Amino acid sequence: MNAIHKMHIGSDQQALAVNRQTFDEVMVPTYAPSAVLPVRGLGLEVWDQGGQRYLDFTSGIAVTSLGHANPVVVDALCEQAKTLWHLGNGYTNEPVLRLAKALTDATFADRAFFCNSGAEANEAAFKLARKYAHSKFGPNKSRIISCVNSFHGRTLFTVSVGGQPKYTEGFAPLPAQIDHIPYNDIEAARAAIGDDVCAVVVEPVQGEGGVMPATLEYLQALREFCDQKGALLIFDEVQCGVGRTGNLYAYMGYGVTPDILTSAKALGNGYPIGAMITTDDIASVFVVGTHGTTYGGNPLASTVALTVLQTINQPEFLARVKQAAAKLVTGLEAIVRDYPQVFAGVRGSGLLLGMVLSDAYCGKAKDIQKAAEAQGLLLLIAGMDVVRLAPALVVSDDQIDEATQLLRRGLDAFLTPVA
Numbered sequence: 001m002n003a004i005h006k007m008h009i010g011s012d013q014q015a016l017a018v019n020r021q022t023f024d025e026v027m028v029p030t031y032a033p034s035a036v037l038p039v040r041g042l043g044l045e046v047w048d049q050g051g052q053r054y055l056d057f058t059s060g061i062a063v064t065s066l067g068h069a070n071p072v073v074v075d076a077l078c079e080q081a082k083t084l085w086h087l088g089n090g091y092t093n094e095p096v097l098r099l100a101k102a103l104t105d106a107t108f109a110d111r112a113f114f115c116n117s118g119a120e121a122n123e124a125a126f127k128l129a130r131k132y133a134h135s136k137f138g139p140n141k142s143r144i145i146s147c148v149n150s151f152h153g154r155t156l157f158t159v160s161v162g163g164q165p166k167y168t169e170g171f172a173p174l175p176a177q178i179d180h181i182p183y184n185d186i187e188a189a190r191a192a193i194g195d196d197v198c199a200v201v202v203e204p205v206q207g208e209g210g211v212m213p214a215t216l217e218y219l220q221a222l223r224e225f226c227d228q229k230g231a232l233l234i235f236d237e238v239q240c241g242v243g244r245t246g247n248l249y250a251y252m253g254y255g256v257t258p259d260i261l262t263s264a265k266a267l268g269n270g271y272p273i274g275a276m277i278t279t280d281d282i283a284s285v286f287v288v289g290t291h292g293t294t295y296g297g298n299p300l301a302s303t304v305a306l307t308v309l310q311t312i313n314q315p316e317f318l319a320r321v322k323q324a325a326a327k328l329v330t331g332l333e334a335i336v337r338d339y340p341q342v343f344a345g346v347r348g349s350g351l352l353l354g355m356v357l358s359d360a361y362c363g364k365a366k367d368i369q370k371a372a373e374a375q376g377l378l379l380l381i382a383g384m385d386v387v388r389l390a391p392a393l394v395v396s397d398d399q400i401d402e403a404t405q406l407l408r409r410g411l412d413a414f415l416t417p418v419a
């Protein structure tokens with residue numbers, strides 16, 4: 001009976017032929033995916049429906065940092081899948097406790113809250129910051145300061161805190177008491193962080209906002225102003241965390257410690273998980289029933305995240321990320337020199353890099369991404385003026401060489417007028 005049932009499901013799935021066109025027929029049109037439809041991945045390679053191979057320098061937006069179908073992660077997930085999937089919050093589970101121990105041992109934090117995405121991790125962080133201020137200082141300390149061009153997720157609270165007006169258009173009324181200041185501007189921060197501020201949130205490296213690293217002085221100043229005004233400093237490390245910069249978390253490279261940190265994306269290598277970590281004191285205002293989620297920290301996600309964390313949080317692993325990043329930067333800077341009409345420069349941190357377009361090619365990031373894809377190289381963009389690269393952290397020297405060659409070919413094709 002079981003076997004027959006299984007065969008039935010299998011054959012139904014086979015019969016459901018789908019392609020890129022299907023997206024336009026049955027999906028809510030919130031995305032405009034590429035014509036390329038990947039069906040399989042291994043390491044930094046993916047193959048599409050037609051069997052065409054691509055070198056993946058996106059990692060699904062800095063997510064699959066250990067590569068596609070990483071055997072160690074696959075084994076951990078499959079073993080856990082045979083053991084225990086889910087319990088719900090009436091019971092805790094061993095994998096989530098191991099993960100929380102590992103994450104707090106490795107960072108400034110004493111406590112962890114798990115959820116399923118970066119937006120949810122930030123939602124928890126913003127709610128916690130408001131709750132903390134209300135509990136400790138009363139109702140008049142609820143203002144949140146965030147940066148222009150920042151990205152914190154797509155829930156109503158997180159788009160409101162995010163610094164990109166296009167993502168809040170049409171969703172009013174929005175949560176109130178949120179101000180945006182220019183990134184890396186110390187004087188603007190000094191002026192904005194008053195006594196009514198409960199939290200300042202910042203990405204140590206702005207990802208969606210154009211791959212822009214914070215200056216050391218800026219993060220130090222935010223720490224100082226927050227301490228002076230009794231505001232919490234929140235680092236959104238959803239994109240730049242989990243080894244991406246060559247440090248386990250970017251804050252470690254700066255030597256500036258936040259009060260709350262959010263992590264997601266690479267934490268699950270593609271298995272959905274988010275984390276908000278903080279200190280004992282701050283966590284203590286979230287009591288039983290204050291906040292929660294059904295799936296957060298379930299055994300499957302926690303097992304994967306623990307495996308990812310243990311793999312990445314090794315000195316040799318992180319040293320190799322820095323070495324690979326240096327090689328990639330060298331290759332990209334040579335491209336900038338050889339195509340000065342197209343690019344103004346390279347910026348970023350570790351293996352989160354952006355090639356900034358020149359004024360003449362302003363707005364053309366998508367076209368360059370498409371040109372690279374046609375040569376078999378998958379790239380990201382960050383806005384319309386920055387081509388973003390975020391290869392898996394396990395990228396080899398040969399793959400870095402191949403990527404720069406493919407990008408050069410893509411640029412040559414892009415610059416050749418069509419006859």
Ligand SMILES: *Cc1c(COP(=O)(O)O)cnc(C)c1O
Nearest residue numbers: 117118119151152153207238239
């Ligand atoms: C991607 C991202 C988020 C949102 O994460 P989701 O998992 O998409 O909800 C939040 N902050 C930053 C910095 C991100 O890059």
